[in-house]
């Protein structure tokens with residue numbers, strides 16, 4: 001198999017793809033919380049935070065944003081009190097200002113009948129868009145601006161023409177001439193002011209454009225069955241690197257390769273970084289066809305991002321056997337993953353718990369569960385048109401490498417490790433960003449085998 005390949009189509013969207021909200025399930029001391037953080041679209045802007053407590057004796061939640069790493073993490077501003085919903089006492093809401101782009105954490109302090117507890121949730125905050133002005137507002141402002149400009153010119157003309165006349169006197173030709181001259185000068189000044197104002201505004205908008213998040217660009221190439229992914233920075237801020245990645249369960253990149261157009265085959269692979277911004281991997285056996293790539297990375301400051309691309313195989317790859325933590329599916333084994341769907345269905349922007357369980361060939365709960373890369377399960381939520389991709393674990397959508405940097409995890413590293421028996425049933429906290437058809441790819445491991453199953457969900461508006 002000689003050089004086959006390539007098509008790089010990077011979609012400019014945030015960490016995860018098209019799914020900026022953060023979903024997290026964890027304990028603040030004795031209180032289990034389901035946390036949803038909707039970061040602002042523009043920076044500075046406000047993040048919306050919704051927290052559901054499954055403990056009825058939680059009385060107060062205080063929220064503080066701090067950077068995830070560095071000195072800023074040590075100096076927290078005064079916490080904000082989250083508002084308790086009067087109709088639903090276990091539901092709390094808050095908003096927090098995010099003043100700069102970067103890797104943040106929302107620190108949650110809980111107080112209740114059983115004492116106090118703390119939890120931190122990492123949040124990548126980036127400018128995702130420039131807000132466009134409403135058309136009606138634009139029209140109204142343009143009309144008002146024209147009236148204002150015309151007013152300046154006519155006031156200047158009236159002053160030149162009539163300010164030195166007796167009341168009731170008619171202006172003579174010299175005054176009329178002076179008025180015309182003054183109005184011409186005033187018009188020139190107004191036009192110059194509008195022109196310079198527009199230049200200034202455009203310069204500001206361009207500066208902000210540089211500030212809008214652009215993911216790293218990934219260019220794949222395949223030679224003799226070996227995939228090479230080269231990262232490059234399309235220009236976003238000045239501080240981003242392409243070789244400062246943190247390992248997440250021993251892997252710098254978690255790569256999903258999904259067959260197109262039907263998303264009916266998937267591979268979960270772990271390329272090695274062989275040079276700055278260069279990842280390589282021997283591909284397993286794969287049929288000819290087109291494939292989408294989603295590679296999850298976490299920068300040194302805990303900022304996660306997902307690179308996206310595509311490649312095409314002109315002929316089937318004989319491929320290398322799967323090794324290590326690599327896996328493929330769906331798997332045709334006797335054990336299977338069951339999706340316990342919410343009978344009420346799923347709605348866009350509504351956080352939910354997605355429940356799955358592994359059953360043996362008799363339909364009984366599997367009793368030979370193992371952790372797969374430190375987790376009882378892994379899931380990828382993919383919109384059929386590929387505009388959304390989110391890699392989620394039972395703890396939520398936050399990568400472990402980011403979570404390990406939070407204040408609580410730094411103080412108590414054991415909290416990140418799974419304790420006790422691994423349950424054959426799991427639940428993923430997630431919320432679809434928009435309605436439409438989605439596919440969920442779920443993986444669970446038992447007796448050395450990684451099972452993979454796929455489920456379709458139609459998400460209502």
Ligand SMILES: [Cu+2]
Nearest residue numbers: 378379391392
């Ligand atoms: Cu995973």
